[in-house]
Amino acid sequence: MVGLVPVQSAGQRLPFRVVSPSLYQGIGSVSIRRSVSGLTMDRRINSRALSLFSIRAQQSDLKESLGVVASSTSSSVENDVRIKEWEVDIADSPSNILEEITWFKYQEVSRMKELNPLEAIKKPVENAPPTRGFVSALRMAHQRTGFPAFIAEVKKASASRGILKENFDPVFEIDQAYERGGAACLSALTDQKYFKVGFENLEAIRGAGGKFVVDEWQIYYARTKGTDAVLLIAAILTDLEITYLLRVRKMLGLAALVEVQDEREMGRVLGTEGIELVGINSRSLGNEEAFHGRQIREKDMIVVGESGLFTPDDIAYVQAAGVKAVLVGESIVKQSDPEKGIAGLFGRKISQT
Numbered sequence: 001m002v003g004l005v006p007v008q009s010a011g012q013r014l015p016f017r018v019v020s021p022s023l024y025q026g027i028g029s030v031s032i033r034r035s036v037s038g039l040t041m042d043r044r045i046n047s048r049a050l051s052l053f054s055i056r057a058q059q060s061d062l063k064e065s066l067g068v069v070a071s072s073t074s075s076s077v078e079n080d081v082r083i084k085e086w087e088v089d090i091a092d093s094p095s096n097i098l099e100e101i102t103w104f105k106y107q108e109v110s111r112m113k114e115l116n117p118l119e120a121i122k123k124p125v126e127n128a129p130p131t132r133g134f135v136s137a138l139r140m141a142h143q144r145t146g147f148p149a150f151i152a153e154v155k156k157a158s159a160s161r162g163i164l165k166e167n168f169d170p171v172f173e174i175d176q177a178y179e180r181g182g183a184a185c186l187s188a189l190t191d192q193k194y195f196k197v198g199f200e201n202l203e204a205i206r207g208a209g210g211k212f213v214v215d216e217w218q219i220y221y222a223r224t225k226g227t228d229a230v231l232l233i234a235a236i237l238t239d240l241e242i243t244y245l246l247r248v249r250k251m252l253g254l255a256a257l258v259e260v261q262d263e264r265e266m267g268r269v270l271g272t273e274g275i276e277l278v279g280i281n282s283r284s285l286g287n288e289e290a291f292h293g294r295q296i297r298e299k300d301m302i303v304v305g306e307s308g309l310f311t312p313d314d315i316a317y318v319q320a321a322g323v324k325a326v327l328v329g330e331s332i333v334k335q336s337d338p339e340k341g342i343a344g345l346f347g348r349k350i351s352q353t
């Protein structure tokens with residue numbers, strides 16, 4: 001999950017986003033599991049893959065997909081064995097870190113939903129204070145500084161790089177440094193296992209959310225914790241899921257940053273109604289220029305450059321490609337003085353003071 005909040009004025013905090021990754025696939029008649037290239041996922045299979053309980057519950061469907069003939073005892077046994085192999089295979093071998101995080105997230109959300117069912121969190125959502133404008137905070141910061149608006153990502157660790165800063169204190173970083181340093185919004189990677197940021201930190205700093213959103217429950221939950229925006233990752237969601245989750249977040253008054261990692265995902269997202277913020281994550285994309293400028297302009301979207309930004313040259317590069325906001329984690333998290341680090345990243349101070 002990623003909690004997003006805007007940092008607008010001294011009294012008000014930055015919008016937070018809750019962030020997240022992908023992919024499984026097809027059950028063919030020969031191979032039980034196969035990876036697909038890129039970050040595509042067949043959610044019908046994937047959602048089953050993420051909990052053995054649900055896999056078991058769905059075995060009759062799977063048998064249908066596998067062409068199992070119920071009356072044939074030997075082939076039925078054979079296919080049961082293949083289904084078991086598939087369970088073991090998918091349960092034990094995520095093929096990349098995004099996939100691993102996503103699997104874990106399904107399990108975690110399913111546990112959290114048992115403890116705190118959706119119906120029970122709807123009441124606190126109704127009573128939650130209004131959200132702060134995440135998108136408008138980005139637009140204003142971009143206009144004010146002439147630089148891409150800065151979204152500071154709060155995380156103690158990175159899933160791929162481990163602990164980034166041993167004595168990381170999210171409340172201090174945000175209260176004392178990021179806002180003073182000129183962050184327009186905050187993005188809190190509220191994931192304890194991989195990013196070492198818990199919801200309790202976010203409640204303390206007013207704002208929370210999720211990056212690895214796989215279920216509407218996470219959006220409701222993040223809203224009860226003070227988030228202003230959520231982050232949806234196209235690689236782990238189907239088009240229908242994106243459309244649905246966008247409706248849920250709109251109903252709850254939240255902004256949404258939809259993250260893509262390649263051209264194909266950008267095409268999918270551009271075909272979806274109601275997207276104001278599209279993030280290009282260069283962690284696997286490597287080509288920030290390759291997006292559809294005309295459609296983005298016509299839809300008045302803000303393109304957010306994400307991941308691996310460390311120097312003023314990096315910022316200038318993505319800015320030249322049309323990026324109007326950047327989401328930065330590691331390069332600031334690792335600084336002993338984040339305020340100075342932010343000025344160093346942009347090549348000059350971007351704070352108002």
Ligand SMILES: O=C(O)c1ccccc1NCC(=O)[C@H](O)[C@H](O)COP(=O)(O)O
Pocket residue numbers: 019020021097098153158159160161281283306307308309327328329330331
């Ligand atoms: O941080 C990771 O290792 C990671 C792995 C898999 C999926 C997402 C991951 N991180 C979330 C992000 O996308 C980045 O934290 C975010 O874009 C900021 O990147 P950076 O400035 O490079 O920390």
